[in-house]
Amino acid sequence: METDARKSRHLDICLEEDVASRLDAGFSAVRLQHEALPEFALADVDCSARFLHFMLRAPLVISSMTGGTKRARDINRRLAAAAEAAGIALGLGSGRAALEDAQLGQTYAVRDVAPTIPLFANLGAVQLNYGVSVDDARRLVDMHGASALYLHFNPLQEALQLHGDTNFRDLLPKIARLCTALEVPVFAKGVGSGLAVKTALRLLEAGIVAIDVAGAGGTSWALVEGRRTGDATRERIAEAFGDWGQATARATAEMRRALPAVPLIASGGIRNGVEIAKAIALGADLCGIALPFLEAANESEQAVHALIGELVTALRIAQFASGSRRLTDLRAALTL
Ligand SMILES: Cc1cc2nc3c(=O)[nH]c(=O)nc-3n(C[C@H](O)[C@H](O)[C@H](O)COP(=O)(O)O)c2cc1C
Numbered sequence: 001m002e003t004d005a006r007k008s009r010h011l012d013i014c015l016e017e018d019v020a021s022r023l024d025a026g027f028s029a030v031r032l033q034h035e036a037l038p039e040f041a042l043a044d045v046d047c048s049a050r051f052l053h054f055m056l057r058a059p060l061v062i063s064s065m066t067g068g069t070k071r072a073r074d075i076n077r078r079l080a081a082a083a084e085a086a087g088i089a090l091g092l093g094s095g096r097a098a099l100e101d102a103q104l105g106q107t108y109a110v111r112d113v114a115p116t117i118p119l120f121a122n123l124g125a126v127q128l129n130y131g132v133s134v135d136d137a138r139r140l141v142d143m144h145g146a147s148a149l150y151l152h153f154n155p156l157q158e159a160l161q162l163h164g165d166t167n168f169r170d171l172l173p174k175i176a177r178l179c180t181a182l183e184v185p186v187f188a189k190g191v192g193s194g195l196a197v198k199t200a201l202r203l204l205e206a207g208i209v210a211i212d213v214a215g216a217g218g219t220s221w222a223l224v225e226g227r228r229t230g231d232a233t234r235e236r237i238a239e240a241f242g243d244w245g246q247a248t249a250r251a252t253a254e255m256r257r258a259l260p261a262v263p264l265i266a267s268g269g270i271r272n273g274v275e276i277a278k279a280i281a282l283g284a285d286l287c288g289i290a291l292p293f294l295e296a297a298n299e300s301e302q303a304v305h306a307l308i309g310e311l312v313t314a315l316r317i318a319q320f321a322s323g324s325r326r327l328t329d330l331r332a333a334l335t336l
Contacts, residue, residue, distance in 0.1 A: 003097045003104070006228075007069040013227045014219060014291060015298055021192065022242040025217025025269030026249030030278040033335040035323030045316045046326050051286050052185060052210065052263055054118040054147065057087030058312045059280060059327055063214070063267050063290035064122040064150055064189070067108040068097025078297040080110035080117075082304035086312070089118040089286070091150055095140040096127055111145035120187065121146035125153050128174040129167045134181045141184055148184050150212070151175065153199075154191045156245075160225040160238045172206050179207025189288075190214035191221050192268050193245030197258040210263035212288055213255055215248030218269030219291045249282060256283025273314025277322070281330040 013019060049059035062079050066072040076092060083090040090110070098105040111119065121144045123137060141149055158164035179186045188195060188203045189212035195203075200211045226238025246254075248268040255264055266279035267288030276287045289311070296303040319325065322333035 003100065004069045007066065007097065008071055009228055010224060011066060011069070011071060011294070013224050014294060017227050019220055019223040019227065021216045021218060021220040021223070021245070021269065023216045023245065023247055025215065025275070026247040027270070027275040027278050030249055030282065031335050032277060032281060032318065032322040032330070032333045034321060035333070038320055038323045040325050042316065042320045044325055045319045047312065047315055047319060049286060049327055051089070051118070054089065056089060056118070056286070058308075058315065059276065059284075059286045060308070060311065061089035061091055061120070061265060061286050061288045062293045063288035064091035064120065064152070065093045065290055065294055067093035067095060068104050069107060073107040073109075075294065075297040076108055076110050077113055078301040078304050079293060080114035080119075081301055082308055084114040084117050085305065086308045087117065088308065089120065090114065091120040091288070092122055092144055092146070094122050094124055094152070095144070096123065096132070098143060099132065099136050099140060105143050108144055118147045119144060120148045120150045122150040122152060124165070125151040125171055125175060125188075126155075126158060126165045126168055128171055128178065129169065130165050134178050137178055138182060141182065146184060148187055149182060150187045150189050151208070152189050152191050152214075153195065154221065156193055156241060157191060157221040157225055160222055160234070160241070162229060162231075162234070172202060175203065175208070176206040185209040187212060187265075189265070190245075190268070192216060192219050193221070194248070194251040194268070196246065197254055200255060200259065200262070204259075204262065210265065211255060211259075212265035212267055213246075213248060213251040214288070215251040215266070215268035216243070216245030217248045218267075218271075249278070252279055252284050253282040273311045273316070274318045276311060276315045277318035277324075277330055280327050281334040283331070
């Protein structure tokens with residue numbers, strides 16, 4: 001019940017209040033060179049992507065958001081049906097609620113409407129210090145029919161909560177055991193403050209196979225938690241972190257430069273198809289978007305289809321107008 005109320009409040013805050021990071025994601029400073037003579041037709045543009053062994057019709061993942069509250073069921077099912085129709089990936093919200101109360105598992109159940117897409121389960125890495133075992137994580141992956149597990153890293157968000165889970169001691173060996181034991185790949189993601197290269201290196205060493213930078217510039221979890229406290233002092237503390245973290249564009253570029261081969265997802269404040277093209281040009285393999293999809297799914301499944309259509313159309317035009325027939329050609333279109 002407590003989890004239901006917390007999750008539902010998160011949705012309301014994200015939908016109704018200004019929780020956008022005070023930092024810019026950095027895409028306006030990234031330029032793609034205009035190509036006046038592409039020498040191919042718009043219809044020839046190919047935006048399909050391969051990520052590990054997953055094949056996608058566009059380089060897009062709906063970032064992890066919800067589950068664990070009745071409202072989440074409709075939202076997840078709308079997102080999933082639209083993702084299936086478009087051939088893109090979907091991240092489910094943190095599965096902790098489903099592990100604590102099996103009844104809540106149904107609020108994440110989408111495989112019947114999304115049988116073929118890559119579906120990513122999600123858990124807070126710190127939960128490995130709060131009773132979540134390797135068997136629990138496996139149970140969650142099986143329950144969702146997930147293709148991979150996202151572990152999210154959110155020390156700031158936990159620290160800003162009144163009774164947050166702030167014991168991040170000695171997590172790496174537990175993460176390593178989890179990565180070895182699970183049958184599906186494990187990805188690491190931030191939650192809107194970024195993941196530094198040096199952190200990614202430690203995680204890859206532990207067996208993580210893909211990194212989602214989840215950088216700053218979009219939804220700020222510091223601001224979300226601040227709004228939730230209902231305590232003026234704590235809200236001011238949270239506000240002080242309103243521009244915390246590494247901006248997404250820069251975090252993506254740095255990660256790709258340091259780790260040329262790592263499967264890489266850019267997310268955090270990506271808001272249109274041109275920014276998707278820019279993130280791919282900076283080295284991302286996929287782009288993740290959260291809040292705009294929550295707004296669309298809160299409205300209708302049709303609104304989610306429309307948002308995906310708009311993002312993909314703008315991406316394709318950005319490829320055409322930069323002479324990038326394939327996604328991989330975008331790297332060469334990057335200019336000052
Ligand atoms: C309502 C909501 C719930 C979220 N819940 C989770 C979660 O359970 N696990 C997680 O890893 N990230 C969660 N996130 C963070 C997003 O996955 C994403 O990293 C962040 O919102 C930045 O992307 P955006 O700027 O496109 O919203 C949530 C975001 C929103 C808006």
